[in-house]
Amino acid sequence: MKLRYGINPQQKTAHAAPMTPGKWPVRLLHGEPSFINMLDALNGWQLVREAGRALGKPAAASFKHVSPAGAAVSGAIDEVTTELYGVANGEVGPLASAYLRARDADPKSSYGDFAAVSHPVDDELAELLTGMVCDGIVAPGYAPGTVERLSKKKNGRFLVMETDDAFTPPHQEAREVFGLRLTQQQDEVELSSTLLDPVVGDPLPDTAVADLVLGLAVLRYTQSNSVCYLRNGMTLGIGAGQQSRVDCTRLAGAKADTWWLRRHPGVRALRFRPGIRRQDRINWQIRFTEGDLTPDETRRLTEALSTPARELTADERAQWMQRLDQVTFVSDGALPFRDNVDHAHRHGVQYIAEPGGSIRSGEVEEACREHRITLARTGLRLFHH
Template sequence: MELRYGMNPHQAAAPTAPVNPDRRPVRVLHGQPSFINMLDALNGWQLVREASRSLGRPAAASFKHVSPAGAAVSGPVDEVTAELYGVDGDSVGTLTSAYLRARDADPKSSYGDFAALSHPVDTELAELLTSVVCDGVIAPGYAPGTVERLGRKKNGRFLVMEADETFAPPTYEARDVFGLRLTQDRDQLPLTAALLDRVVGGALPATAVDDLLLGMAVLRYTQSNSVCYVRGGTTLGIGAGQQSRVDCTRLAGAKVDTWWLRRHPAVRALTFRPGIRRQDRINWQIRFIEGDLTPDESRRLAQVLSVPADQLDPDQRAQWRRRLASLAFVSDGALPFRDNVDHAHRHGVGYIAEPGGSIRSDEVEDACREHGITLARTGLRLFHH
């Protein structure tokens, strides 16, 4: 397999070969991937395959820069998502619903994503993929005609990759860094509900178990430190790659607030002039929600709206946020301080899964009790770099 280039365009890439010459995990059906495209595709495929196997439903992920912007299993598509993408939320297929939910988790970050699907792409999903800004897709198969349809996207540069769902990876994995080859066992411990048996603060309902399992699958393929908030089989906020865990918690929590405030009547009432593109509408909605517009942004927002916007005051925002509850929160590493719990509580978290074992685990447990949060100690760290 020939790559276009390495991590950056000025880095040439050598031909990519499978570890086992007799078995390829993926093959390129259309286009020519870059180094990062391959990383996104391989990580995305592993995530959706694991999530689908754990939860027994089709799964999708929207990958950007080797971490998911969003991930979801199939489920209801709400009015906001359906309106944004011009679909009938009551009639879309299960795989399409999974991708719509994954992409809408953080639609600003999903711009130019790499889509990963656990099941073969059908004509409905292929049609949707042609209408969004997306760089490529990986799935275990494609309905007749869909590869050709997708291949015309981006002037023929859209990437279509097929994963072998029967492929079993090697027991060991290696990486070359600065002249050293680092080798380790592959992280392949199954993610099952048994990991959530050790709980504090009450039993976990089945819906919370599913959300926590999805969160664990997501973080297994997200750059650490990482946390995620999940509700109803969809990630509402993912925090990745921060040196401080509480920074991950706060960043992901801000994404949760943005997702929820996009459903506020004042945001839904924003009326854009004809011809304003979908991504521009998304970006302006988010800037309106964030509320710290520069003078130039305020002027430009007024120009793209056909009706002046009603502002959201702090009380309205706070009242709306309080309506979001029963979220699941997963951390790839032990929570080192109770501040993570305090911040998670502010965003409606009712259930937490984390490895446990920090020197302040008692303080973390006390914070969960104070906030009425059920805490599951998995004993499993899920770092990914």
């Protein structure tokens, strides 16, 4: 398969070919993918397939730059998501709900995403996608007429890819870097609740188990170092590709706070002038919750609003954040210091899963006891590069 270009446009020669001749994991139904599009599609599909199988529900992911901006399984969508995406009465089918929940985790980053879903695309999801800034989708099938509808997006440049749900990758995987061919065994460990062995705290409730398993699937396909915060079957914040794990924890925690603050009545009270696009409303909601607008941003936000905004006070923010609870936290590698636990606790975390094995694991356990957090050790590192 000839690709539009490599990782960068100046890398004009790029191709994709199956490792086993004739056995493609995906096939192109419409569009001309780039190198990164292929990486997003392949990683996204693996994530949703594993999450969907492990949890027995439709799963979706919103990918940007080879890491998920958000991921979720099907479930109820709240009033904020309902209002933002214009869903009538908040009623939406399982597959569409999974994608809306995935995209709402970090809707600023999901602008121009690559979508992945675990089940065949239905009419409802296709209709939602036609109104969103999204570059492509990968799925195991498409309802009649949906490919034709989606192929009209982006002036005909929208990518539509179909997976082979029965495809099994080779036991060995390889990549070539600077003249070297590196090979390794596929990571074939199955993700399930059996990996979650609590060592601190009370037994895990079923909802926390499901969230932690989803988190494991998310981090298996997120650039390391990586952590994620989850609640009710969806990610609230994903931190990816940081050299310091605690920086990753703080970054993802800030995203989780933003997700929760977008639900504050003061943020929901923002009234935008007619004609302000959905993505611009999203971006302004996020900047408003972050609270550090530049003078130019303050001016432009004022122009975008039909009525003046009242900034949230520090006390209002703190009181609202205290209401965020039942959050789970998953790390792809061992927590090296207790500071990760201390920071996670600030964002409503009550359940943590990590591989264990750090020389300071005792300090991590003690921090969990202090904060009354249930800690589960998986014994499974999930680095992804």
